[in-house]
Amino acid sequence: MTQGKTVTHKMLSIVGEVDNHTLLQVPLGTPIKDCLTQAKMKSGEMAVLLGGHMMGRILTDSGDIDGAVVTKTLGNLLVLPRNHELVRRGTTSIQGIKRQALSACIQCQMCTDLCPRFLIGHLVKPHEVMHHAFKENSLGDDAFIRDFGSAVNCCDCGICELFACPMELSPRRMNGYFKEKLRERGLTIEKGRDPRVHPMIAHRRIPTHRLIARINLQAYEGQKPRECGQLSPTLVRIPLKMHIGSPARPIVAVVDVVALGQPIG
Ligand code: SF4
Ligand code: SF4
Incomplete structure (x- = not known):
């Protein structure tokens, strides 16, 4: 920020009900499901907590999970069984x-x-x-x-x-x-x-x-990433609102080609 550079990537930890606890560097706008695939999310009825167990947003619907992307405020994905207490309380x-x-x-x-x-x-x-x-x-x-x-x-x-x-x-x-x-x-x-x-x-x-x-998270206490990697998705979707206040105004148009680091809003 002090150098006037745009934010382009985030470090994202992915823990909980995944086979591959991982730390990923991903471009903003990366689909969450790509990150979950990389971390090998376990099969079964799962929910994804975006942004931490205290203040995070819970996604249970597969359509919502498919539509979610990495934003500049996201740092963690916690995968929990759909019947976990935190999920029940967060979705009441x-x-x-x-x-x-x-x-x-x-x-x-x-x-x-x-x-x-x-x-x-x-x-x-x-x-x-x-x-x-x-x-x-x-x-x-x-x-x-x-x-x-x-x-x-x-x-x-x-x-x-x-x-x-x-x-x-x-x-x-x-x-x-x-x-x-x-x-x-x-x-x-x-x-x-x-x-x-x-x-x-x-x-x-x-x-x-x-x-x-x-909050019944002992099963996941101490989970550490076993690998640190990068993800290069074929598609990113960058929301214009990733912060409090009004959404950003786009300064590029549909069909424009943009480069990494170029301001777009
Ligand atoms: S009212 Fe509850 S959520 Fe709000 S600041 Fe106090 S403890 Fe935190
Ligand atoms: S029972 Fe009521 S007053 Fe007591 S902690 Fe819960 S919400 Fe607060």
């Missing part, structure tokens, strides 16, 4: 998540107490979002901001749903849902100007091995 519909929140949240506040954003002083209170969820359709704008405004400060890290909540609920997905609702209403939230670190922050760190056990 938002209506199901809401029903679970309304019926099973015990207001223990663990989601807030262990939230890294809360601990460094930001206004993030997932337990309150869960508590107020039933009022969603009855609130005016000011009350909506009061009850759900803290959702905008959630960074989607997943600690609340994958480690903290004893009821296996998904405050993260609820925050995401209410962020979207705030956007739909055109409501903006003032950012906290003076975050104060919580005095208990040093005592609320999360041991990695316990997190791994909690």
